[in-house]
Amino acid sequence: xxxxxxxxxGPAMSLLDDAALDRLTAGxxxxxxxxxxxxxxxxxxxxNIECGDVSCRSRYNVTFYAGRAVMAHDLxxxxxxxxxPSEPPSAH
Numbered sequence: 001x002x003x004x005x006x007x008x009x010g011p012a013m014s015l016l017d018d019a020a021l022d023r024l025t026a027g028x029x030x031x032x033x034x035x036x037x038x039x040x041x042x043x044x045x046x047x048n049i050e051c052g053d054v055s056c057r058s059r060y061n062v063t064f065y066a067g068r069a070v071m072a073h074d075l076x077x078x079x080x081x082x083x084x085p086s087e088p089p090s091a092h
Contacts (some may be wrong), residue, residue, distance in 0.1 A: 016072040017062070020061075024062055024069035031058040040084045050078045052088070 020030035026088045027035050029051040040048035040059070057078035063071045078084075 014074050016074060021069045021072060024060065024072055025067070029053065029056060029058055029076075030060075032056040038084065038087055040086065048075070048084075050084065 004068050011079075016021075016024070016030060024032045027037070029035075032053055034053035034056060035049055036052035038051040038052055040050055042048060044065045045065075048059060049060050051062075055056070059075035059078045059081070061073045061075055062069050080089060
């Protein structure tokens with residue numbers, strides 16, 4: 001193990017492109033393709049979600065409108081952060 005992370009997020013709070021928004025709308029992680037998310041904190045019209053695959057755990061801040069992801073930011077790799085209260089025990 002080299003100590004290098006196996007996930008490299010974009011620049012802090014980088015906006016996701018249309019293809020990634022389409023994947024989020026379909027319920028798939030833009031990073032790994034896993035279908036399913038853990039719900040995190042929310043505020044206003046945005047909600048934080050984390051990939052449900054415990055080996056990925058990529059986090060996104062997403063704004064949905066009429067069932068579509070219309071804007072999203074790549075937050076960071078959730079494996080390097082404090083777990084959310086809603087995370088399953090196997091993710092800790």
